[in-house]
Amino acid sequence: MWHRVKQFFAALTAEVTAADREFADAWLNAAERALFYAMNLPDQYHALQVARTARRLAAGRADVDLELLVRCALLHDVGKVKGDVSTFDKTAAVLANRFAPEKAEGWGRPGRGGRIANLRHALHVYFHHPERGAALVAAAGGDERLTDIIGRHHRPPAAGDPPELTILREADELH
Numbered sequence: 234m235w236h237r238v239k240q241f242f243a244a245l246t247a248e249v250t251a252a253d254r255e256f257a258d259a260w261l262n263a264a265e266r267a268l269f270y271a272m273n274l275p276d277q278y279h280a281l282q283v284a285r286t287a288r289r290l291a292a293g294r295a296d297v298d299l300e301l302l303v304r305c306a307l308l309h310d311v312g313k314v315k316g317d318v319s320t321f322d323k324t325a326a327v328l329a330n331r332f333a334p335e336k337a338e339g340w341g342r343p344g345r346g347g348r349i350a351n352l353r354h355a356l357h358v359y360f361h362h363p364e365r366g367a368a369l370v371a372a373a374g375g376d377e378r379l380t381d382i383i384g385r386h387h388r389p390p391a392a393g394d395p396p397e398l399t400i401l402r403e404a405d406e407l408h
């Protein structure tokens with residue numbers, strides 16, 4: 234968990250280059266690109282890192298659909314939409330989850346408003362971005378395998394998980 238907090242701060246200085254955008258654009262259709270670029274820059278950077286690492290982890294694995302894996306990685310966090318949650322509230326959500334994981338989820342409530350409402354909204358997004366992202370990708374025409382993996386990326390590993398989901402979780406942990 235600490236590495237998540239650390240990496241979160243490291244990502245604040247993240248940069249997305251023209252080559253990165255070219256990479257993302259090559260794997261995504263127009264509607265999916267719109268979702269990708271609706272994320273904050275640090276989230277875009279994170280998704281690119283996860284995609285590259287996932288691809289490396291899948292090297293030589295005949296059972297992995299590489300295209301599905303990279304597309305999942307690029308889109309897994311699109312439930313975190315830019316401008317929806319401030320950096321301060323996002324940091325607070327990460328820390329609340331670190332220090333009071335059982336309570337933090339219950340504090341979450343969707344809907345922006347005043348200071349407290351925004352903070353609770355940030356917690357809601359933090360805990361529910363997988364389902365949110367899956368719904369956004371489904372609305373953009375994403376197929377069921379893709380939306381299923383995005384929706385489950387923070388669930389504990391389970392029997393029958395597709396290999397792309399297992400690798401995505403592994404790569405996500407590393408970034």
Ligand SMILES: [Fe+2]
Binds near residue numbers: 309363
């Ligand atoms: Fe996530």
Ligand SMILES: [Fe+2]
Binds near residue numbers: 283310405
């Ligand atoms: Fe992630």
